[in-house]
Amino acid sequence: MSSVTMSSLTGTMTIAGPMQTQQVSDSPYNYTPTKWICVIFVMLYSISTVLHLVQAIKYRLWWMIPTATFAGILEILGWSARLWSSRSPELLTPFEMQLVGTVIAPTPLVAANFIILGKIINQLGPQFSRLTPKMYTIIFCSFDIICLIVQSVGGASAAEAVNQNKSSTMGGNIILGGIVAQLFAIVVYVALAAEFLLRFKYNAPFRYGVKSFMFRKGQGYMSKNVRRMLSGMSFCILCIFIRTVYRTVELADGWSGSVISTESYFIWLDGGFVTLAIYSLNFIHPGGCLKWDADDNSLLEDEDF
Numbered sequence: 496m497s498s499v500t501m502s503s504l505t506g507t508m509t510i511a512g513p514m515q516t517q518q519v520s521d522s523p524y525n526y527t528p529t530k531w532i533c534v535i536f537v538m539l540y541s542i543s544t545v546l547h548l549v550q551a552i553k554y555r556l557w558w559m560i561p562t563a564t565f566a567g568i569l570e571i572l573g574w575s576a577r578l579w580s581s582r583s584p585e586l587l588t589p590f591e592m593q594l595v596g597t598v599i600a601p602t603p604l605v606a607a608n609f610i611i612l613g614k615i616i617n618q619l620g621p622q623f624s625r626l627t628p629k630m631y632t633i634i635f636c637s638f639d640i641i642c643l644i645v646q647s648v649g650g651a652s653a654a655e656a657v658n659q660n661k662s663s664t665m666g667g668n669i670i671l672g673g674i675v676a677q678l679f680a681i682v683v684y685v686a687l688a689a690e691f692l693l694r695f696k697y698n699a700p701f702r703y704g705v706k707s708f709m710f711r712k713g714q715g716y717m718s719k720n721v722r723r724m725l726s727g728m729s730f731c732i733l734c735i736f737i738r739t740v741y742r743t744v745e746l747a748d749g750w751s752g753s754v755i756s757t758e759s760y761f762i763w764l765d766g767g768f769v770t771l772a773i774y775s776l777n778f779i780h781p782g783g784c785l786k787w788d789a790d791d792n793s794l795l796e797d798e799d800f
Contacts, residue, residue: 522584522585523587523590523657524580524590524756524758525751525755525756526757526758527580527581528578528581528584528758529581529758529762530578530582532762533574533575533577533578533581534578536574536577536766537571537574537575537578539770539774540567540570540571540770541567541571543773543774543777544564544567544568544571546777547559547560547563547567547773547776547777548560548564550777550780550782550783551563551564553782554780554781554782554783555782556782558607558610559607562604562606562607562610563603563604563607563773563776565603566600566602566603566604566607566773567600569596569599569600569603570596570597570769570773572592572593572596573592573594573595573596573597573600574593574596574597574766575592576589576590576591576592576596577589577593579592580593587654587657587658590654591650591654591657591658594650594653594654595647595650595651597765597766598646598650598670598674599647599650600769601735601769601772602639602642602646602677603639603643604735604772604773604776605639605677605680605732605735606636606640607776608684608728608731608732609631609632609635609636609639609684610632610636611724611728611781612631612684612688613629613631614628614785615721615724615725615785616628616631618721618785619695619717619721620695622701622702622703623691623694623695623699623700623701624687624694625690625691625701626687635680635684638676638680639677639680642674642676643673644673645669645672645673645676646669646670646673646677648669649666649668649669649670649672649673650670651666652666652669653665653666653667653669653670654666663750664750667746667749667750670746671743671746671747674739674742674743674746675743678736678739678743681732681735681739684732692725695717720784720785721784721785723779723784724779724781724785726779727775727776727778727779727784730771730772730775731772731773731775731776734768734769734771734775735768735769735772738764738765738768738769738772741765741768742765745760745761
């Protein structure tokens with residue numbers, strides 16, 4: 496496969512891949528995005544985003560708007576830009592838009608998982624958690640915001656470099672740093688969550704003197720709804736983890752590498768897995784699985800507990 500670098504956008508090349516084989520002129524993608532696939536993803540993300548907005552309003556979980564709903568908006572922006580590029584692959588503006596949109600979109604979705612788990616920890620028993628529920632949310636969400644900022648700065652830097660026909664290596668490295676940091680945060684998050692659940696199951700508190708009403712029906716009791724919510728969160732995080740590993744490999748391979756130049760990889764490993772992740776919180780929504788206080792969003796008992 497022939498390819499061009501991000502800093503050299505002239506000439507014509509032949510693209511041969513699983514999705515298509517064609518002549519591409521002056522394309523920063525190293526291929527032309529497939530139009531019908533872009534349309535499908537725009538539709539899928541639009542449906543999920545509207546559902547998240549409606550669900551956030553219905554259940555009065557306002558923090559789901561700047562997290563899951565915002566993630567959907569960013570994906571719509573990114574895939575709409577790719578749709579634009581399918582008609583004009585040589586234009587830099589849509590390329591820059593999709594670069595920023597698709598890179599940072601999963602970050603607020605990860606934040607939603609951080610918040611939900613913090614609330615579940617508060618419900619099941621903070622004494623089993625290495626961090627308090629409040630610190631859990633503050634630390635991980637703050638780190639998530641930092642990753643979002645780093646990726647945004649990197650995306651803007653790379654886009655500006657492309658626009659000025661300069662090397663975008665620095666911007667790419669900044670994006671890569673933000674994605675790797677996010678990958679690290681996800682690993683730590685999963686490790687702490689797993690430790691909490693094991694301590695809860697085997698009644699091995701990390702600290703004592705913390706009250707929890709979950710033990711009225713016996714030690715280690717967990718409602719069907721909480722188990723369902725944890726399953727949905729696990730699936731969501733797994734999808735985002737796979738996508739993050741892909742983007743790490745993609746950027747490490749370089750702007751003109753075989754990974755970033757193959758459209759099918761991006762479709763399945765980015766678009767596909769992020770779609771599964773965002774829909775998992777539609778179908779297994781914290782508002783439907785858990786009871787929340789309208790004033791302070793703290794979990795309340797329901798008939799399953």
